[in-house]
Amino acid sequence: xxxSGASGNLEGEMEVDAFRRLFPLRFHERHLLESIRPxxxxxxxxxxxxxxxxxxxxxxxxxxxxxxxxxxLAAIKMEVMTPSSESPDxxxxxxxxxxxxxxxxxxxPGRPAEVAPVIAKQLSDAITxxxxxxxxxxxxxxxxxxxxxxxxxxxxxxxxxxFDAALLSAxxxxxxxxxxxxxxxEDGRVVTMxxxxxxxxxxxxxxxxxxxxxxxxxxxxxxTCILHKKxxxxxxxxxxxSVMETHVTVVLDSSxxxxxxxxxxxxxxxxxxxxxxxxxxxxHRVKELQKILNEAISDMEVD
Amino acid sequence: MEYVSPExxxxxxxxxxxxxxxxxxxxxVSNADGSAVFEMGNTKVIAAVYGPxxxxxxxxxxxxxxxxxxxxxxxxxxxxxxMRKPKGDRRxxxxxxxxxxTMEACILTHLMPRSQIDIFVQVLQADGGTRSACINAATLAxxxxxxxxxxxxxxxxxxxxxxxxxxxxxxVEDSAGGPDVTVGILTxxxxxxxxxxxxxxxxxxFENVMQLAIEGCKAIANYIRxxxxxxxxxxxxxxxx
Numbered sequence: 001x002x003x004s005g006a007s008g009n010l011e012g013e014m015e016v017d018a019f020r021r022l023f024p025l026r027f028h029e030r031h032l033l034e035s036i037r038p039x040x041x042x043x044x045x046x047x048x049x050x051x052x053x054x055x056x057x058x059x060x061x062x063x064x065x066x067x068x069x070x071x072x073l074a075a076i077k078m079e080v081m082t083p084s085s086e087s088p089d090x091x092x093x094x095x096x097x098x099x100x101x102x103x104x105x106x107x108x109p110g111r112p113a114e115v116a117p118v119i120a121k122q123l124s125d126a127i128t129x130x131x132x133x134x135x136x137x138x139x140x141x142x143x144x145x146x147x148x149x150x151x152x153x154x155x156x157x158x159x160x161x162x163f164d165a166a167l168l169s170a171x172x173x174x175x176x177x178x179x180x181x182x183x184x185x186e187d188g189r190v191v192t193m194x195x196x197x198x199x200x201x202x203x204x205x206x207x208x209x210x211x212x213x214x215x216x217x218x219x220x221x222x223x224t225c226i227l228h229k230k231x232x233x234x235x236x237x238x239x240x241x242s243v244m245e246t247h248v249t250v251v252l253d254s255s256x257x258x259x260x261x262x263x264x265x266x267x268x269x270x271x272x273x274x275x276x277x278x279x280x281x282x283x284h285r286v287k288e289l290q291k292i293l294n295e296a297i298s299d300m301e302v303d
Numbered sequence: 304m305e306y307v308s309p310e311x312x313x314x315x316x317x318x319x320x321x322x323x324x325x326x327x328x329x330x331x332v333s334n335a336d337g338s339a340v341f342e343m344g345n346t347k348v349i350a351a352v353y354g355p356x357x358x359x360x361x362x363x364x365x366x367x368x369x370x371x372x373x374x375x376x377x378x379x380x381x382x383x384x385x386m387r388k389p390k391g392d393r394r395x396x397x398x399x400x401x402x403x404x405t406m407e408a409c410i411l412t413h414l415m416p417r418s419q420i421d422i423f424v425q426v427l428q429a430d431g432g433t434r435s436a437c438i439n440a441a442t443l444a445x446x447x448x449x450x451x452x453x454x455x456x457x458x459x460x461x462x463x464x465x466x467x468x469x470x471x472x473x474x475v476e477d478s479a480g481g482p483d484v485t486v487g488i489l490t491x492x493x494x495x496x497x498x499x500x501x502x503x504x505x506x507x508x509f510e511n512v513m514q515l516a517i518e519g520c521k522a523i524a525n526y527i528r529x530x531x532x533x534x535x536x537x538x539x540x541x542x543x544x
Contacts, residue, residue, distance in 0.1 A: 057345065058428055059380045069333040073427065075380035100376060101423040102351035104334050108359060108421075109374045152379040154425070156349060157332045238334075 024243045032231050039237070044281055046223065046235035047161075049289065051168060051296040053176040061177025063296075065169035068237065069159035074169035076151050076177050080190045083139065083146040091138020091146040095124040097153045097166060104158040104238075116155075119163050122262065123153065123170060126251050130259045132216050133174065140182065145190050147179065160237040161224045163249055168289060171219055175297055178211040218253035221289045222260075223282040225250075227268040234281050248275065250282040254290060306464040306476055314475055315344075322459070322471040322519050323432075325526055327439070329447045329534045337448025341440035344473060345430035350440035352448040354420035368412035370419045373403035375437060377426040383474075398434055401497065405458070405487050406441055408496045411451040420450060431474040432460050438487055438497070439523055446531055455527055458487035458497060459519030461512045463504060468512045470519050484509070486516040490524035 020027045020038075031037055041047070047068030056062035059075035066072075083090060097120035099113040107113045127133065138147040151173065153166045182190050226233045228244040241247065246266025251259040258279065263270065307313055317323070323344030332338035335351035342348075358364040375398045379386050406422060422444070424437040435458035442456050462472045464481040477483055482504040487497030495517075504512065 056380055056428060058383065058430075062380070071332070073378075075378070077380050077385045079385065096379070098379075100425050101374060101421070102332055102335060102338070102349060102425055105353050105356070109372075109423075150379070150385055154378055154427075156425075157334050159334060 024239070028228075028240065028243055032228070032233075037233065037240070043231060044234050044284075046285055046288070047237075049165075049168070049292055051172045051292055053172055053296050053300045060180060061173045061175075063169050063172030063176055065165050065172060067161055067165045067168070067235065069157050070155075070161055070165045071157040072153055072155055072162075072165040072169040074151060074153040074166070074173040076149050076173050078177075078180060079148050079150065080140065080145050080182070081148040082144065083142075087135070088143040089139045089146075090135035091148060092135065093128065093133055093138075093149045093151065095127060095151045095153075095170070096120060097123055097155070099155045099158065102157075103155040107158075113158075115162065119166055122163055122249070122260075123166055126167065126220060126222075126260050127170065130218060130220055130251075130253060132171075132218055132220055132253075133214060134217060137214060138179075140190060141184065145184070149177070158238060160239075160241050161235050164222050164224050164235065167220060167222050167251070168293075171216075171221070172293060172296060174214060174216060175219075175293065176300065177214055179214065181211050218255065218257075219290070219293070220251055220253055220259055221282075221286045222249055222251040223278070223285040224248070225278045225281060227266070227270055227274060229268070232274060232277055232281070234285070246270075248278045250278050252279075252282050252286050254286065256283050256286060304479070306479060306481075307467045307469070311467075313469065315473060319467045319469050320515065320518075322522060323473065325439075325523060327443055327527065327530045329443055329530065335444070335448075337444045337446070337450070339440045339443035339447060341436050341443065343432050343436045343439075343471065345428055346426075346432050346436045346473075347428040348424060348426050348433065348436040348440045350422065350424045350437065350444040352420065352422050352441070352444040352450065354448065354450065355415040355418035356421075358417065358419040364417055367416050369410070369415040369417075371403055371407045371410060371412065371422065372419065373399050373406065373422040373424070373441075375399040375402060375424050375426070377429060377433075381426045381429040398437070401434065401499070402437055402441060405438055405456060405497045406445065409453045409456050409489055410445065411453060414451055420445075429474070431472050431477040434485055434499075435459050435487075439527065443527060443530065447534070454489040454491050455524050456487055456489055456496060457520040457523040457527060458485060459516050459523060460485045461516035461519065463508060463512050468508070468515050470515050482509075482512070484512050484516055486513060486520060488517060488520045490521060
């Protein structure tokens with residue numbers, strides 16, 4: 001069955017590429033039999049990841065995260081708003097995820113990616129429900145003024161595991177965030193102070209003197225795995241995701257507590273053991289990501 | 304307000320004829336057929352080119368040449384205050400049209416009939432001159448994608464404040480209300496493809512300012528040529544030539 005060039009006859013690069021395009025599932029399964037993937041990774045290894053803080057100079061906090069080729073740019077802008085009456089001493093965080101047409105050949109102007117609002121909601125839910133950010137820290141004057149943090153995550157290159165990269169960049173941006181110094185003048189209006197005139201204004205009561213960082217209660221990390229027959233592949237590329245459709249996303253915090261588990265259907269039904277394996281892989285990944293994030297933060301501080 | 308000090312320095316310490324620092328990088332987006340990041344001072348722009356590929360909307364297909372599409376959008380965090388509507392507003396639509404027509408003039412579209420070339424530009428940081436940075440980034444991205452072009456298109460802006468022609472305005476100088484001339488040229492052929500100006504300017508001063516912008520374009524073209532040569536050497540090295 002199949003042409004003579006299709007069943008493993010590696011006569012030249014062209015044959016392999018054609019086989020990959022025409023029979024993608026068989027191409028990947030052939031690799032899985034040898035417990036390897038097309039990019040020579042073992043099944044449970046994630047791609048090389050990097051984090052760079054301060055990618056956007058004009059934002060209050062920003063980070064660029066890359067997992068393999070998948071690139072995410074997250075930036076936070078702070079604005080002052082009046083808090084709601086139900087929670088007058090809390091600020092607010094608004095999270096948005098965008099996939100501009102540069103990231104993938106399948107996203108066109110006028111036809112936004114289907115997966116973008118899904119990831120936006122997942123991100124929003126994970127960050128708000130985990131209590132990573134203490135909203136009371138964002139308050140300025142109870143009932144009158146509080147910070148609204150707008151987090152925008154842009155996908156610059158989509159090559160699988162979008163949620164993982166987005167969460168990594170969001171968490172890194174929050175670790176880099178410095179809340180601007182403000183003062184409240186007599187009419188109750190909040191005025192942002194620039195770095196230079198921090199000492200000069202005597203008439204105003206400075207509410208917060210210096211730029212300060214947010215304390216994060218816990219840091220979230222995640223790993224997406226693909227289930228296919230009896231195999232579990234960690235950190236899929238876009239090609240693998242399009243061929244094997246069942247994926248499981250596990251979000252853990254830095255002390256390895258389970259924050260969220262997401263398996264949106266898919267042809268493979270997972271027994272508890274498969275889910276346990278995914279959680280174990282995520283636990284391992286959390287340690288790797290923790291190291292990468294700490295290195296990025298200490299690099300920033302050296303400057 | 305004083306935009307040029309009596310010693311002849313601008314607000315950011317540059318001389319009137321001095322351009323901001325430029326930096327370009329090819330191949331930033333792996334998914335795209337061609338991509339480039341272009342920075343002019345604090346303005347940072349990323350361009351990705353997909354094509355030539357099949358036309359997505361059959362009714363728009365042209366039988367004897369390629370269809371060129373362009374979309375310009377700004378990230379929410381790119382400007383000082385967070386933007387509410389980063390694309391679809393009038394300014395973005397106008398700039399998309401300008402970039403498309405500028406690039407269409409230099410792509411050899413008759414070589415790729417019934418196909419589509421998409422140029423997407425995303426502004427990551429905006430500090431004046433985004434239009435020019437986008438055209439420069441698009442040129443590099445098209446070159447990276449291997450799309451045949453007549454020439455390198457580069458663009459630069461110039462203005463006239465405090466009776467001095469200034470090259471490469473940043474956001475503060477641009478919002479000063481003085482004239483702003485944006486020029487795009489085909490460098491080797493020495494032809495102007497894009498020329499936009501607003502505010503008022505006497506004819507002889509306009510010629511000076513336009514000439515200054517053209518000099519800026521030529522300087523950018525030299526830099527772009529170097530970057531492309533460097534990139535080609537890198538590709539040759541990787542191929543083992």
